[in-house]
Amino acid sequence: MSISLDIGGTWTRVSSGVRLRTEPSYDNQLARLAEAVPRATAPVGVSFGGRVTAAGTVRVALNLRDYEGRPLGADLSALLGVAVRVAHDATCGLVGEALAGALQGFERCGYLTLSTGVGAALRLGGVWLTTEVGHQLVAGNPLPCDCGQTGCLQTLTGGGALRRRLGRPLESVDDQAFWAAYAESLALGVANFALAAGLEAVAVGGAVALGRPALWPLLQAALARVLTYQRVVVLPARLGEHAPLAGAARLWTLPADAVLH
Ligand SMILES: [Zn+2]
Known part of the structure; x- marks a missing residue:
């Protein structure tokens, strides 16, 4: 089996x-x-x-x-x-979305997962690369991160960090202004992720993104304002919460040295 x-x-x-x-x-x-x-x-x-x-x-x-x-x-x-x-689960999510989901047909693409933390991985042709995009530094952000740095994207967009700061789970927050600010931070993070590797497409998954469809129009509007130099398709992970499991099931179809951990 x-x-x-x-x-x-x-x-x-x-x-x-x-x-x-x-x-x-x-x-x-x-x-x-x-x-x-x-x-x-x-x-x-x-x-x-x-x-x-x-x-x-x-x-x-x-x-x-x-x-x-x-x-x-x-x-x-x-x-x-x-x-x-x-x-890494972001790498598995990427493999799942690239081989069986929203990223099929894109040779240069990335997957970003928004859950307790913020994980990301990218594919450049035959190379599948785990990244630390969640710990990219955001100018002017004074918040300490679990990783030991100050100012990481994860402190602004990770479910765990926000739960501690707000005193309640992110899924219970319905404040429009909060989600508009969240989308602005996320858009910069996605744009930097895409620009750093010249990505054609980024799929966004994870419980925070998948559980809040209203985030999508806010994110697309924020991306349209900041990402004007290079066209990048940003779309929801089609396999949803099953993307990492779908990718894990396909790990053995890749050459062992194709995945850079
Ligand atoms: Zn960090």
Whole structure:
């Protein structure tokens, strides 16, 4: 049986249809997966909410700090009895959208996910590259970020940072002025992302974007004001919250060295 996994900061999804809360403890998570994941007979692709090495060891996971330094790929391979490839969830979202979603046909394209944090990855032809676009520095922004820097885009557009600052979840905020300012910050971030790599298209996904359709006209209007030099198609992720899982399922169709973690 061919299966794939999406281990996010809050939820873990298995392609068999199982969804469970991600355990903050790495060892507890492995124990839960041992119970919940069906037996695999083919190599497994895994989307993870953090940066990993090519071998699948967790380098940085701001929302799952107990996972840092742990050999996730090797441990899952031992658990499932098959070979495992792990990639950042934004990279998996990009693979999903590029091969089966909104970014089909674009050789130079990017995927930006707005959820607890802000993740992004880009495709340049046959190269799939994880980026740190969420931690690009915004001029005049004095807010400290979880990463240790001051002024990151994530402090203005990440669900976790905004929840702490506003004292309530982002999905409960209906203030028009707030979302207009949010769209302005996001538009600059998307524009810089696209301009830095000369992208033709950017798909935006993640729970924050997908849960608020009213953000789209605000974002498109803000982009039209700032992004006038180069035409960039900006569109919603068509696979929705399933984009990372769809990409994880396709990781093994790519050459191993095509993904730069
Ligand atoms: Zn940061």
